[in-house]
Amino acid sequence: MAKNAEYIKSMKEWDLEDIVDHVKSTHHAYLKANYPIIIRLLEKIIEKYPAKYPEVKEIHEIFVDFTDDMSRHLVKEEEILFPYFKKLGKYLNDPKSYEPAFFGSLKKPVKLMEGEHDDEHEIIEKIKQLSNNYTPPADADPTHKMLYFKLKEFQEDIDLHHTIENDILFAKAEEAEKQLKV
Numbered sequence: 001m002a003k004n005a006e007y008i009k010s011m012k013e014w015d016l017e018d019i020v021d022h023v024k025s026t027h028h029a030y031l032k033a034n035y036p037i038i039i040r041l042l043e044k045i046i047e048k049y050p051a052k053y054p055e056v057k058e059i060h061e062i063f064v065d066f067t068d069d070m071s072r073h074l075v076k077e078e079e080i081l082f083p084y085f086k087k088l089g090k091y092l093n094d095p096k097s098y099e100p101a102f103f104g105s106l107k108k109p110v111k112l113m114e115g116e117h118d119d120e121h122e123i124i125e126k127i128k129q130l131s132n133n134y135t136p137p138a139d140a141d142p143t144h145k146m147l148y149f150k151l152k153e154f155q156e157d158i159d160l161h162h163t164i165e166n167d168i169l170f171a172k173a174e175e176a177e178k179q180l181k182v
Helices: 002-011 016-048 054-093 107-130 142-179
Strands: none
Touching: 002 142, 016 054, 016 142, 054 107, 054 142, 107 142
């Protein structure tokens, strides 16, 4: 945890463009790469043990819906908010070039994204509970163990990702708007 605190603290000094690029290339890329891996692990366990682990079936249903919603969330960030954040960074260096976003100020979109982050945390907490805090059963095979490892890793990345966005990226973007008097 101390390592993440240092990481987050150092990021507060970064400019908007660098934070956006980092979030996309690190955290968004991680999520997109790991959705199918986790879904495949869930499916392998369900296929191999159709009745033995009912919690895995429930996790599968929740995770598939979750990743569908998360995918739409990432598109909103990558195609709408992040390009605007990068422009805000440029506008700070050349305020006369400022062009408002089609959605107005960031207040409502940021509130929406933060609300979706909260919803995502609730879903992850449900998966954590169903998986007994990512603790595989005593008789778990290697696939089951790998699944719980990947689910825990996934949660840790989302937690860090959301901290960066909510506490640093969104705050910096809103501050840039204030400086530009949007």
